[in-house]
Amino acid sequence: MKKIENNRAWFLVVPVFVLVAFSAIVPLMTVVNYSVQDIFDADTRVFVGSEWYREILRDDGLQQALLRQFVFSFAILLIEIPLGIAIALAMPRRGARASLTLVVLALPLLIPWNVVGTIWQIFGRADIGLGGVLVTRLGIDYNYAANPIDAWATVLVMDVWHWTSLVALLCFSGLRAIPDAYFQAARIDGASNWAVFRFVQLPKLKNVLLISVLLRFMDSFMIYSEPFVLTGGGPGNSTTFLSQSLARLAVGQFDLGPAAAFSLIYFLIILLFCWLFFTTMMQLGRGPRP
Amino acid sequence: MKARNLLLIGYVVFLMLPLYWLLNMSFKTNEEILGAFTLFPQDFTLDNYRVILTDASWYMGYVNSMIYVTLNTLISLTVALPAAYAFSRYTFVGDKHLFFWLLTNRMAPPAVFLLPFFQLYSSIGLFDTHIAVALAHCLFNVPLSVWILEGFMAGVPKEIDETAFLDGYSFPRFFLTIFIPLIRSGIGVTAFFCFMFSWVELLLARTLTSVDAKPIAAVMTRTVSASGMDWGVLAAAGTLTILPGALVIWFVRNHIAKGFALGRV
Numbered sequence: 001m002k003k004i005e006n007n008r009a010w011f012l013v014v015p016v017f018v019l020v021a022f023s024a025i026v027p028l029m030t031v032v033n034y035s036v037q038d039i040f041d042a043d044t045r046v047f048v049g050s051e052w053y054r055e056i057l058r059d060d061g062l063q064q065a066l067l068r069q070f071v072f073s074f075a076i077l078l079i080e081i082p083l084g085i086a087i088a089l090a091m092p093r094r095g096a097r098a099s100l101t102l103v104v105l106a107l108p109l110l111i112p113w114n115v116v117g118t119i120w121q122i123f124g125r126a127d128i129g130l131g132g133v134l135v136t137r138l139g140i141d142y143n144y145a146a147n148p149i150d151a152w153a154t155v156l157v158m159d160v161w162h163w164t165s166l167v168a169l170l171c172f173s174g175l176r177a178i179p180d181a182y183f184q185a186a187r188i189d190g191a192s193n194w195a196v197f198r199f200v201q202l203p204k205l206k207n208v209l210l211i212s213v214l215l216r217f218m219d220s221f222m223i224y225s226e227p228f229v230l231t232g233g234g235p236g237n238s239t240t241f242l243s244q245s246l247a248r249l250a251v252g253q254f255d256l257g258p259a260a261a262f263s264l265i266y267f268l269i270i271l272l273f274c275w276l277f278f279t280t281m282m283q284l285g286r287g288p289r290p
Numbered sequence: 291m292k293a294r295n296l297l298l299i300g301y302v303v304f305l306m307l308p309l310y311w312l313l314n315m316s317f318k319t320n321e322e323i324l325g326a327f328t329l330f331p332q333d334f335t336l337d338n339y340r341v342i343l344t345d346a347s348w349y350m351g352y353v354n355s356m357i358y359v360t361l362n363t364l365i366s367l368t369v370a371l372p373a374a375y376a377f378s379r380y381t382f383v384g385d386k387h388l389f390f391w392l393l394t395n396r397m398a399p400p401a402v403f404l405l406p407f408f409q410l411y412s413s414i415g416l417f418d419t420h421i422a423v424a425l426a427h428c429l430f431n432v433p434l435s436v437w438i439l440e441g442f443m444a445g446v447p448k449e450i451d452e453t454a455f456l457d458g459y460s461f462p463r464f465f466l467t468i469f470i471p472l473i474r475s476g477i478g479v480t481a482f483f484c485f486m487f488s489w490v491e492l493l494l495a496r497t498l499t500s501v502d503a504k505p506i507a508a509v510m511t512r513t514v515s516a517s518g519m520d521w522g523v524l525a526a527a528g529t530l531t532i533l534p535g536a537l538v539i540w541f542v543r544n545h546i547a548k549g550f551a552l553g554r555v
Contacts, residue, residue, distance in 0.1 A: 003378075003379060003380055004379065004381070006380040009379070009380035010376075012372035013377075015372065015373065016369045016392070016432055019365070019425075020433065027403045027407055027410055030405075030406035031405075090297045101298070103536075103539055104302055104306070106539050110532065110534075110535025111490065111535065112491075112506075112507040112531050113490050113491070113507075114511055115507065115510065115532070118510065119308045122311065122312065127324075127327075128315075128327070129311065130307060131307065164301075165305070218396070224400070224401060224493055243400075243493075246402070247404065251405070259405065263402035264402075266401075267399065267402055270398075270399065
């Protein structure tokens with residue numbers, strides 16, 4: 001649709017601008033302000049320049065948390081995106097069964113995040129949880145509270161349980177928007193299932209896949225409540241991700257300067273990766289085919 | 291076809307098992323939970339729910355959450371509707387930058403804003419009020435609402451606007467009596483998403499409240515660490531937090547897929 005140029009449209013946008021600016025710019029400027037000062041109390045503060053940034057970038061604990069965060073986010077994308085596409089392809093397309101599947105799939109998305117942690121905390125326990133008991137009966141020595149590998153597996157499975165539905169729902173809506181005529185044409189041409197997927201469905205999914213990769217990356221990069229409740233970041237620091245390190249630094253130890261510097265670096269990493277994803281997927285979409 | 295159905299059924303079972311276990315435990319006594327591994331409650335009890343529904347420190351958690359979620363949904367929709375209209379119909383100076391800036395707020399980790407929010411709302415005297423949480427959640431819900439509504443509005447032909455203006459409708463009258471009814475499904479979906487993201491968020495809600503506006507999710511975390519684990523009550527509280535979502539989702543079931551795609555399919 002061609003849009004009309006009209007600068008008075010700003011009047012319609014002003015409320016949003018004011019509201020979000022109040023919640024975003026004021027706090028963000030506070031963070032920038034903290035990140036360059038050493039604060040002893042309300043009246044004693046010293047300008048320290050980039051010292052906190054250097055300290056944060058050199059901190060071993062935080063570097064490891066960053067590494068864990070990347071491994072986690074990429075593992076999540078690798079599992080959830082293909083699984084989500086597969087489930088969307090398997091969903092019934094119309095009728096009561098489609099509605100019911102949609103509602104069931106959306107259910108995990110509506111559970112408060114710390115309750116998700118609680119559910120898995122209970123479900124995964126080897127003594128009273130169904131999941132933990134089943135795994136133990138299979139002869140695997142499983143204890144997510146003591147063994148880092150088990151803890152990782154549990155956090156990954158929990159995230160897959162929690163969020164794959166989002167990818168599936170997005171892809172489902174993308175698939176439903178493809179006109180039936182495309183499939184009829186493909187059938188007349190004698191296209192295989194794979195060819196239909198590769199050349200009819202996948203290209204049409206480009207937009208929704210872009211949205212799901214962005215949303216999943218951003219949200220998994222901010223994950224806090226679920227592992228906090230499930231493992232508390234442990235055993236040791238094995239499931240401590242970035243948000244939790246930051247919350248510890250800011251609220252636990254009240255190190256305002258380093259916490260603020262950390263916040264800004266964190267935010268910039270997310271922005272950078274979202275921009276990268278966005279541009280690469282747009283490039284891919286253009287591709288060699290018209 | 292068979293493999294497809296197996297995958298779907300397998301996935302649904304995988305989704306349902308932890309939920310079933312939560313429900314199952316909420317009907318058990320603590321002795322049964324810790325004493326024996328049973329697939330069904332042997333000693334069916336509603337005591338866990340009774341604890342929650344008769345203790346004000348528990349059920350006020352639900353009331354508080356409901357209040358700020360409703361406030362947030364109303365605020366987000368009110369400001370996002372005109373803005374989304376502007377983005378879907380007009381180009382204006384800085385529109386693309388503004389849109390991207392809004393999106394960056396959806397991407398910002400709430401942990402980054404933890405401390406400044408706490409200080410901001412304390413300094414203006416809103417700490418531990420419902421409106422503080424509602425405003426804080428606007429940080430991600432307003433950009434999301436604008437995003438979804440813009441997608442739905444772009445699907446309404448511009449000729450409708452033009453005809454209405456030719457017929458002498460003023461902008462507010464056109465917007466309220468013609469345009470809003472046209473995108474009511476989009477508004478329903480947006481309201482659902484505001485509800486959802488405000489309902490599930492804990493970090494900010496917990497930081498900005500202490501007693502009077504404490505959300506249910508925060509009440510739960512406190513109880514986890516107190517005097518051993520009361521698993522039965524915890525499971526019942528968890529089950530009750532799922533109910534509101536399960537109820538509202540039924541109303542938007544036919545639009546939800548489009549909503550998740552931010553109206554852009």
